[in-house]
Amino acid sequence: MFIEINGCKLYYEVHGQSDEKDTIFFIHGGPGLGDCRGDVTTFKHLESMYQLVFLDMRGSGRSADVPPYTHEQWVKDIDGLRDRLSIDSIILHGSSYGGFIVQEYVLKYPERTKAIILNVTAPDNQxxxxxxxxxxxxxxxxxxxxxxxxxxxxxxxxxxxxxxxxxxxxxxxxxxxxxxxxxxxxxxxxxxxxxxxxxxxxxLETFDLKDKLNEIRVPTLVVAGKKDWIVPSKYARSIANLIHHSTYVEFENYGHSLVREVPDVYSDLLQKFLMGNLTGNLVVDIN
Structure with missing residues (x-):
């Protein structure tokens, strides 16, 4: 489906009915080359437990090319879609660059955020x-x-x-x-x-949230791949160290695409976290 948010035509999908269920927004990475199709394939089986919202961000996928392409604007677009769908607060899942935007969102709208999942991402551009x-x-x-x-x-x-x-x-x-x-x-x-x-x-030249992450108080899951070439796991670990009471999971034998390579294991961890059955630090050692 398409919807106009903040002057831009955005592509989005909603899977599952709310019916008092929590809603998860999935924010893809790779601005300009990423889109929501991979997340739809990986996570759509969760629609019996959650309402799932997938979208192509402004300037990506099937959404329109309407600048500005800024973190501030992408955050406004996510919140605009949340508002149009009449959802008071949401869970956000962000992978890679999408994790940057999720961090920005929760810092701007903590009262509208129930929990965040930050996958293979970083708190700055280093x-x-x-x-x-x-x-x-x-x-x-x-x-x-x-x-x-x-x-x-x-x-x-x-x-x-x-x-x-x-x-x-x-x-x-x-x-x-x-x-x-x-x-x-x-x-x-x-x-x-x-x-x-x-x-x-x-x-990204000015992206650095390290001094603000200690303000985050919502339940947080941080996931990393030890063999990640583009966002080495130490950067995800630094996020977990800065956010109070966060949960950190590291996949020993996988890298940046771990969600696509071991989707069943990842989805199981995601569900355990959202049900409150996953805390502390965990190393996942599978081949």
Whole structure:
């Protein structure tokens, strides 16, 4: 379905009825190349227990290209959709860049937030420097240093350029190097290069929430992959250390795409957390 929020036509889906159930908003990562389809596939089985809301963020997926592409605007869009759906408070799940936006949301609207789940994300932009080094050292990618820095600096020149650059680093995201699956994924992406450029060149230059995270009081689950090349697990752990009484889970043998690679295990942990049956720190050691 489409809805106009704050002057922008947004694509969204609602799975399950509210019926006094909690509502989970899923916020995807990868501004300009991510969308909600992966989360719909992974989490739609939870609709019998929760009302699920999935959306393509402004400037991503099937939603319209209407600037500004800022953290402030994306937060306003999420809250605008919450309001239009007549939901008083929500649970938010954010992966990667989506985790940045979820942190921003709960800090702006704590009274409208029941709980947050932060998956493979960070409290600031310092991980990007380490990610560039990790990519250049890896044998799974042949991208040159100049192109990689241009990608992370938000200096992509076109959607075709964006596709080429992202395709060169796509093998880094999963543990199994499945070329056919990677090509299929690449072919399905809606590329919006200007959204990416604004996110990486404008927003992330000043992104740093470390001094504010101790203000968060809602139940918080932080998940990391020990083999994550782009957001190493130490950054997620720093979030958990800064948010009082948060729960931290680290997947020993997985990286940035752990949600897609072990969806059943992840969903089980998510449900246990939301039911209050998961606390403290946990290491998940599966292959």
């Amino acid at each position: 991980h990007h420097f380490e990610a560039i080094d990790n990519a250049l050292k890896s044998e799974k990618s042949t991208i040159c240093k100049e192109d990689l820095k241009r990608l992370f600096a938000g200096k992509v020149q076109s959607n075709h350029d964006f596709r080429t650059l992202y395709g060169a680093i796509l093998p880094l995201y999963t543990m199994k190097n499945d070329i056919e699956a990677q090509q299929e994924k690449l072919n399905q992406i809606y590329f919006h290069y200007q959204t990416h450029n604004d996110a990486f060149h404008k927003n």
